[in-house]
Amino acid sequence: MQGHTGNQDQDKSAVTDAVSMKLRRYYATVMEEAIPDRFLDLLEQLDAADNEQRGKGVPKGAADDK
Amino acid sequence: MISNSTGAEHPTFKRELLATLPNLRAFAISLCGRHDVADDLVQDTILKAWAKQESFEPGTNMKAWLFTILRNQFFSQMRKSGRELQDTDGAFTSRLSVHPAQVGQLDLEDCKSALAKLPEDQREAILLVGASGFSYEEAAEVCGCAIGTIKSRASRARNRLQELMSVEDYHEFGPDSSSAAVVTKAIAS
Structure with missing residues (x-):
């Protein structure tokens, strides 16, 4: 649609803000889902495998990384 | 924080990766609209990132680095399959930890289906x-x-x-x- 007036532009930006807000709210809700255990387990396994491969014992600080 | 010059020991690498996971996973879920596909993407990303961690420069943007790996994976899978992942998973809101009534279940479904289009x-x-x-x-x-x-x-x-x-x-x-x-x-x- 051509011939935008300033008023229409303001309407448009109000709608755009509402859209952005909805999107952010949706995304935030997804982010609040618990991280599945499989990922935490996977990281532990990777970490353990690395430590073993290095064969230099457990690096200090590793015990802190739960 | 101690920085390791060898790059082999990165206690911070794992920590930063963990900290980025919720955002990375939310991006994956929103991008492909399916939890199962998204979680496979996230897993592949973790494995790739771990294997390439020597190439990650500590202090640079880990989030951008991980998102890059994930989206490249997503698009290369799409190219391989030759079609779009159109199906989105049902019962989406049942997975949410926040009570849907508080945020507006319709709003969430609305947003999700709009994104899919x-x-x-x-x-x-x-x-x-x-x-x-x-x-x-x-x-x-x-x-x-x-x-x-x-x-x-x-x-x-x-x-x-x-x-x-x-x-x-x-x-x-x-x-x-x-x-x-x-x-x-x-x-x-």
Whole structure:
């Protein structure tokens, strides 16, 4: 649609803000889902495998990384 | 924080990766619309990132680095399969930890189905700059394209989402757009 007036532009930006807000709210809700255990387990396994491969014992600080 | 010169020991690498996981996973879920596919993507990303961790420079943007790996994986899988991942998972809201009534279940479903109707490149752009917290510059880097490209994709995505979603806030202004403008003006001034 051509011939935008300033008023229409303001309407448009109000709608755009509402859209952005909805999107952010949706995304935030997804982010609040618990991280599945499989990922935490996977990281532990990777970490353990690395430590073993290095064969230099457990690096200090590793015990802190739960 | 101690920085290791060898790069072999990165207690911070795992920690940063963990800290980024919720955002990375939310991006994956929003991008492909399915939890199962998204989680496979996230797993592949973790494995790739771990294998390549020597190439990650500590102190640089881990989030952008991980998102780049994930979106490249997503697009290469799409190219391989030769079709879009169109199905979205059902019972989405049942997975949410927040009680849907509090946020508005319809709003969430509305947003999800609207996102699914966008072309992938536009969906990616609007998610990165509109939800995941990237600047246009960072998003361009993640996608390997020009900033202008991201801007126009995000803008087209916004317009399309606006058409697809029912925006109550807009209707609250009422059908008379001139009175709505007066209200908007009054609030703005």
